[in-house]
Amino acid sequence: MYQTTLGEDELYHCPFEGGHQCKHKPTKLKCNYDKYVDSHLRPFKCKNAACSGARFSSTTCLLRHEREAHGMHGHGSKPHLCIFPGCERAVPGKGFPRRYNLFDHMRRVHNYTRRALPSEAELSGSRAGGKGARRKRKALG
Numbered sequence: 363m364y365q366t367t368l369g370e371d372e373l374y375h376c377p378f379e380g381g382h383q384c385k386h387k388p389t390k391l392k393c394n395y396d397k398y399v400d401s402h403l404r405p406f407k408c409k410n411a412a413c414s415g416a417r418f419s420s421t422t423c424l425l426r427h428e429r430e431a432h433g434m435h436g437h438g439s440k441p442h443l444c445i446f447p448g449c450e451r452a453v454p455g456k457g458f459p460r461r462y463n464l465f466d467h468m469r470r471v472h473n474y475t476r477r478a479l480p481s482e483a484e485l486s487g488s489r490a491g492g493k494g495a496r497r498k499r500k501a502l503g
């Protein structure tokens with residue numbers, strides 16, 4: 363889609379050359395040229411060394427990547443918080459490192475099944491500390 367622009371000087375010119383975002387000098391190397399294009403199309407770069415500069419087209423993508431790959435953005439390494447208000451595991455920083463752990467917790471502690479989201483009544487009824495949670499009845503259809 364972006365045609366390689368090999369100039370008369372036999373250098374690769376960034377297709378965005380002249381744009382206010384572009385500070386790329388014409389290069390002899392195709393691989394440099396590719397980096398130029400990439401940096402325009404996906405300007406958001408992961409700063410984590412482990413990723414060796416993974417790039418993303420939007421901050422949303424980058425943030426999601428950072429959260430999922432590096433557990434960043436305020437939740438430490440435990441980004442999966444319990445969805446039940448009042449539960450000590452619903453507090454940022456006290457969640458679970460893996461989704462699996464979270465669901466395991468919610469199943470054991472809150473009698474939560476993955477099939478259905480808890481109802482309002484259940485949410486307000488299941489405060490933390492309630493060991494021996496009752497089986498929920500098949501009341502509502």
Ligand SMILES: [Zn+2]
Pocket residue numbers: 376377378379383384385386398399402
């Ligand atoms: Zn450029």
Ligand SMILES: [Zn+2]
Pocket residue numbers: 408409410412413416427428431432
């Ligand atoms: Zn990364």
Ligand SMILES: [Zn+2]
Pocket residue numbers: 444445446449450451452467468471472
């Ligand atoms: Zn919980």
